[in-house]
Amino acid sequence: MDFRWDIIQEYMPFLLKGTLYTIGLSIAGILIGTVLGLLIGLGKITKSKLLSIPLNCYIGFFRGTPLFVQLLLIHFGVVPAITGETNVILATILALSLNSAAYIAEIFRAGIQSIDTGQMEGARSLGMSSAQAMRYVILPQAFKRMIPPLGNEFVVLIKESSIAAVIAAPELTYWGRAMASQYFRVWEPYLASAFIYLILTLSLSYLLNKMERRLDTK
Secondary structure: OOOOHHHHHHHHHHHHHHHHHHHHHHHHHHHHHHHHHHHHHHHHOOOOHHHHHHHHHHHHHHHHOOHHHHHHHHHHHHHHHHHOOOOHHHHHHHHHHHHHHHHHHHHHHHHHHOOOHHHHHHHHHOOOOHHHHHHHHHHHHHHHHHHHHHHHHHHHHHHHHHHHHHHOOOOHHHHHHHHHHHHOOOHHHHHHHHHHHHHHHHHHHHHHHHHHHHHHOO
């Protein structure tokens, strides 16, 4: 196999530019998805059917349909309906956030419900409100248990951001495909892209593992 390092070197500025977009899209998706997932998870553990039914429908839809289809619906339907024109960055962030929120909501729900009910009762007996008990007693304990599944979801989200290439978002895979189309090569562009994704996911996994070990020592 004649591996051409020169075309990787030529395209490296574009690949690095795409990497920055990938990082930005992933961070936005993680932050928005985590906040939205927490709210949905808290809503699911309430006894109100007025909340639980629509939230279950939301989770069922986003977990039960492909992210690719969701991205197309948001890019060609939702964003133009709101702003009057489509925007690849906004559409990608919305798709990643809404999709990840459905999975993160279940992680939060399971993590919170894994804490013994006596913790809440003990906090309430000390005069805390339900909100205070959830914030200061339940969530800190649940968060330690949620780090591994949350870490897995964040890693998946970084990799899933590559799907934005189909709507021409200038992220890493987009430039990898552009490189492949220009030179009619397969190995160089896609191996270079895969290696950068590997660095991103391994770095995130390392940081999350370090955070988990640090919390375990406290």
